[in-house]
Amino acid sequence: MKAYVIEQPGGPEVLQLRDILSPEPTQDEVKIRVRAFGLNRAEAYLRAGKMGEITSPRVPGIEAVGEIIHDPAGIFRTGQRVATAMGGMQFSRNGSYAEHVTVLRNNVVSLDGTSLSWEELATLPEAYLTVWGALDKSLAIQKGQTLLIRGGTSSVGLAAVTYAKARGLTVIATTRNAANSQRLYEMGADAVLVDSGDIAQRVREIAPQGVDAALEVVGAATLRDTIKTLRPFGAVSVIGLLGGAPILEQFHLMQDLPAGVRLNFFPSGLFGTPALPLTDTPLPWLAKEIAAKRMPSIHTQTFAFDEVRQAHRLMESDRALGKLVVLL
Incomplete structure (x- = not known):
């Protein structure tokens, strides 16, 4: 072959x-x-x-x-x-x-x-299985919740926008380039923010109590800021490393992690394992x-x-x- x-x-x-x-x-x-x-x-x-x-x-x-x-x-x-x-x-x-x-x-x-x-x-396979694993399995999303997608114009970010909207969520998506905003709206995003690296306050203007969940595609470079957008007992799942090495320097568990907020990394290497069988894949x-x-x-x-x-x-x-x- x-x-x-x-x-x-x-x-x-x-x-x-x-x-x-x-x-x-x-x-x-x-x-x-x-x-x-x-x-x-x-x-x-x-x-x-x-x-x-x-x-x-x-x-x-x-x-x-x-x-x-x-x-x-x-x-x-x-x-x-x-x-x-x-x-x-x-x-x-x-x-x-x-x-x-x-x-x-x-x-x-x-x-x-x-x-x-x-x-x-x-x-479909890699992008949507990753989104399914992170949103359904790690974050347990529910209809009516608000989701932040940090890095929305990546292929997996766009998949997350379309999937979350199909599941009945309100979606806030980010892009580093204002020219890409229309693409995110076309995919179904309810709000689009141009990402300067410091957007937590702007997200809070849209969702004053904080978002229910966040999908972090950029990675360590923006994670501290993403965490600040979450409500108490909200959760963030890291699925991408577009921003560079997966290393958080001097991460302070009490100062950098808000009360009750959950943080996890979802690896697609779980697909097909006993922990994540593909029997109920969407x-x-x-x-x-x-x-x-x-x-x-x-x-x-x-x-x-x-x-x-x-x-x-x-x-x-x-x-x-x-x-x-x-x-x-």
């Missing part, structure tokens, strides 16, 4: 298209014909050498949609439409930048019954809602399989304002 391989760290030019073997699935795995995959910062970090030393050829990619080629256990049928994310892809096994991918069965979700195109389906529902135009799509641009390098350049330019997809 053809796959992109990283043999040394560097820029997009180190992504090399190669012919490699397609591993056969073991009893707890399935093989999928990849029809499309979304791009993620994790793949750019791997390529740049920011996720450890590259000592052997690595196939990047942490998500894909496609059709089942073979399931040794017979749980999924041949040709069945599915999505997959994480489960060791690009780390302990080949990733999804390939014609085929062999993945853990626990990290596969059926997409039966949807009419959504492959490129639209490819916008992906099939989301596919139907987007197909019916009841939810906006976060898709922004599609690339051919031989254009992966160009896609990486756009992803790293911070100009995508949505999900980039590669269609095979």
Whole structure:
């Protein structure tokens, strides 16, 4: 099969298209014909050498949609439409930048019954599973609550806006660039703030008692300020590191963490584990809602399989304002 391989760290030019073997699935795995995959910062970090030393050829990619080629256990049928994310892809096994991918069965979700195109389906797995895990599992959001999304124009931030609105929340979203505000309103945000790094007081003008929950996509750089926007017993979940290293210098538990506020980090590496099985994932529902135009799509641009390098350049330019997809 053809796959992109990283043999040394560097820029997009180190992504090399190669012919490699397609591993056969073991009893707890399935093989999928990849029809499309979304791009993620994790793949750019791997390529740049920011996720450890590259000592052997690595196939990047942490998500894909496609059709089942073979399931040794017979749980999924041949040709069945599915999505997959994480489960060791690009780390302990080949990733999804390939014609085929062999993945853990626990990290596969059926997409039966949807009419959504492959490129639209490819916008769902990593972004929306992360949002679902953080909002539903970590923050336990409820209809009628107010949610702050710090870093709203990232692909996962946009997914959070659309998902939270579909769940009946009031959404305050941030962007560093005023020109991107309209994009957030189009996705459903109720209020948009241009992020100077110090927005807690402005959030309090919108929600005087504080927001019920916050989704932190920027990370450590803005976390102290985000925490100040929460009501007592509110909660913040960190899901991104757009602002740099995940280190809080001199964090004071009594002075920096307001009374009763909860703080957690949600890693998508939990997908498919006993702690977070994918049996009740919202992906099939989301596919139907987007197909019916009841939810906006976060898709922004599609690339051919031989254009992966160009896609990486756009992803790293911070100009995508949505999900980039590669269609095979």
